[in-house]
Amino acid sequence: MKLYQRTIRDLHQMLVDREISSVELTDAVFNQIDAVGDKTKAYLLVTRDLALRQAKSADERLRAKGDIQPLTGIPIALKDVLCVKDVASTAGSKILQGFIPPYSATVVERLEREGAVFLGKTNCDEFA
Secondary structure, eight states: OOGGGSOHHHHHHHHHTTSSOHHHHHHHHHHHHHHHHHHHOOEEEEOHHHHHHHHHHHHHHHHHTOSOOTTTTOEEEEETTSOBTTBOOOTTOGGGTTOOOSSOOHHHHHHHHHTOEEEEEEOOSTTO
16 A cells, blocks of 8 residues: 555554654655646645655654654645645635735644644635
8 A cells, every 4th residue: 555545543653653754755645746746736736845844843753752743744735725824825716826824724723733744735616
């Protein structure tokens, strides 16, 4: 089974057991996004640099056996209606092209505290 097909619970255990690193997991998911992205158009924006920084930070937390949450090091995608500070957000609308929110949505802040790794913004119907 490929990494991107596994459950969050399985991936969390693999990260805790150090069978894989968050950087390796994130790279595996990006490889899949790259392989099918042109066909599926699932992502409006891929945040590769941000995700790799977050994955490295998660790996440090995991190595230190510090504050490890169920989502620590787990790559996730966010629907483009959710604001992430300093990351373009359009809600699928041309009206919002170029909008860079100066804040993150509450749910995004909570995911950040949990140590989730943000892959990018997924496509959606306008404002949906």
